[in-house]
Amino acid sequence: MVNYATAAIDKTSVMRGLVSTKRVPLGSEVYNRLLETLYDEAAALDERRFDDWVAYLEQDLIYTAPLRLTRNGPNKDRDVVRTMKHFDENYGSILMRTGRLAKSAWAEDPPSRTRRFVTNVRVAESETAGEYEVVSYLYVERSRMDNPENETISAERRDVWRLVDGAYKLARREIIVDQSTLGMSNFAIFL
Numbered sequence: 001m002v003n004y005a006t007a008a009i010d011k012t013s014v015m016r017g018l019v020s021t022k023r024v025p026l027g028s029e030v031y032n033r034l035l036e037t038l039y040d041e042a043a044a045l046d047e048r049r050f051d052d053w054v055a056y057l058e059q060d061l062i063y064t065a066p067l068r069l070t071r072n073g074p075n076k077d078r079d080v081v082r083t084m085k086h087f088d089e090n091y092g093s094i095l096m097r098t099g100r101l102a103k104s105a106w107a108e109d110p111p112s113r114t115r116r117f118v119t120n121v122r123v124a125e126s127e128t129a130g131e132y133e134v135v136s137y138l139y140v141e142r143s144r145m146d147n148p149e150n151e152t153i154s155a156e157r158r159d160v161w162r163l164v165d166g167a168y169k170l171a172r173r174e175i176i177v178d179q180s181t182l183g184m185s186n187f188a189i190f191l
Contacts, residue, residue: 064089117140155177
């Protein structure tokens with residue numbers, strides 16, 4: 001059964017979790033390479049190696065984080081608002097943001113110290129040859145300045161990774177943050 005969970009009235013446009021039923025088995029070469037790619041991507045971001053991270057991105061990239069609502073009653077599962085977003089990026093805007101972060105961005109001066117934990121990775125073949133749906137959970141610890149309290153955020157990421165010249169490239173990422181009210185002071189970091 002497919003669960004169409006969205007705050008939008010039209011429930012046909014987006015689904016939770018994997019869409020494809022063509023699961024890629026845990027431990028297979030494709031699964032292991034995609035898992036390794038997710039780990040390497042997290043390390044590049046934690047180490048602020050933005051040029052290395054951008055190398056994982058496709059030029060037709062769509063990178064979004066829709067808002068989350070808290071609902072009850074019959075619509076309690078329709079809690080993701082895709083008409084409003086924390087951010088709505090593409091390859092060009094990512095290049096602009098990483099360029100600023102590499103030099104001096106006010107929101108990240110001094111830069112945050114982050115640690116990304118990627119878990120619960122599920123992979124399925126897409127309808128398009130060479131593309132894979134990858135759903136993962138993300139937990140981020142972020143330390144800012146000399147604050148003894150870390151900020152945290154958790155989310156589900158719904159990705160499409162494309163095999164290009166023997167390497168996997170991120171073509172689409174939707175980040176569903178678990179919080180409806182963010183506990184992080186800003187989204188100057190990438191998820």
